[in-house]
Amino acid sequence: MYIPPYHAETDVSTVLSLIETQPLGAWVTVGADGLIANHIPFILDRGRGELGTLRAHVSRANPVWQQLSREVDSLVMFQGPHAYITPSWYPTRLTEGKVVPTWNYVVAHAHGQAHAIEDPHWIAQLLFDLTEHSEAQQAMPWKLADAPQDFIQCLARAVVGIEIPISKLQGKWKLSQDEAMADRLGTVEGLAALGDANSVALAHLVRQQIK
Template sequence: MYLPPYHRLDDRDALCALIETHPLGTWVCQGTGGLIVNHIPFLLDRGQGPHGTLLGHVARANPVWRTWSADTPCVVAFQGPQTYITPGWYPGKTEHGRVVPTWNYTAAHAHGVARVFDDRDALRALLNRLTDVHEAPQAAPWRVADAPAPFIDQLMRAIVGIEIPIDRLEGKLKASQDEAWADREGTVNGLRACPGEAAQAMADLIQKALDTDTKP
């Protein structure tokens, strides 16, 4: 990932939080016939390994776990808040006109060698953890044990587990840090007037970067 110094995101807690908040990862690995891309909801176990471990599962019918290059590192990309930025929000548009649109975003890339596991107890434990995490916001959370045991056992036979110990975790926060200070403030104001969670989340990130930086 291209990482200018002003867009680097090295805060491990922030990167882990991004993964946990946006757990659907784009998993890219090398297969025998070329690159293989899958979109998998991952669980991040922060305490397993020096950089954490990603845990998920795929359908047994998915050829990825039979055809990936077992010794070749793969990458899982997680996308956080992102939004288009119009130069119409920049005071610089009126002052000098030397402004153009851009796109702000946050991303985390987890690199590591994937492994497959098929142990029934380990799979069940993973399904319980995934379910508990994602059902937590519900008023009456669904549990794996709520379904008939034979039904769950049948479905478990149709999946395999994937774990990716993270060897390297890199992140990018593109939040207008390379723009003029007044244009950054104008972007926050413009986003605040936009509907939707993505715009408000990006406004928060830009404001946080402003609060952290020193005004020239």
């Protein structure tokens, strides 16, 4: 990923936080016939490895777990808030006119050697952890124990675990850092005025970069 210095997010904890809050990863690995891409939710274990370890599961019917490369690392991409930025928010369009549209976004790229895990105890713990993490914000969190155990065990046998110790972590926070200050402030106002959760979150991130 191309990252100009002013767009680089070098704080590891900040990048890992994006993974935790946006757990659906675009996972790309190399198989027998070339690149394989899957979109699956990951859970991050910060306590395992210098940069943490990603855990997930795929259907046993998905051939990806049998084709994992031992020579080329996998890449998992996590996308945060993003939006089109219109020059109509830039005050300098009226004075200088040298403005063009852009796109603001935050992304995390995690690299690492992926391997498959078929151990039923590992898979059971993953399913528990993933459910607990995903249900945490619900008013009445659903738990694995709420379903018949033979039903859960049957489904668990139909999946394979995936573990990726993170060996390289990149963060790109493209948040108007290379624009004039007046235009950056205009971007904050424009995004906030849109009112939707994504735009408001992005406005907050742009404001943080200004501060």
